[in-house]
Amino acid sequence: MLAACLLAGCIAALIIRTMASAGGYIEVRIEHPGSETKTNVYPLSVDRDVTVRLGDGFNVVHIADGQASISEANCPDLICVHTRAISHIGEAVICLPHGVIVTVIDDAGIDDTVEYDAVTW
């Protein structure tokens, strides 16, 4: 249901806005069984490392030069760490063991419920 809403939002955004191949933001989504789904959005234009912690697990989302990747993690497979950096809308880096999904989105996908980093905004 939520996915359908997001999809509808994306389609509407594409109709309203000019399509750009490069995404402006990344959405970091944490879907861990037994806990609430959390979503944070960060601009790709600001270089930074975002550490996602889940109990004993962690992933470091590295944003630099308009690209995002997971630079460090302590998941068993490390597939997320070996996934190449993403920068275009719809591309994603997924850490299945930790339920962490990093997706490139257009800025139109942002709603008012998202918490922004006060310093960079």
Ligand SMILES: [Zn+2]
């Ligand atoms: Zn991983």
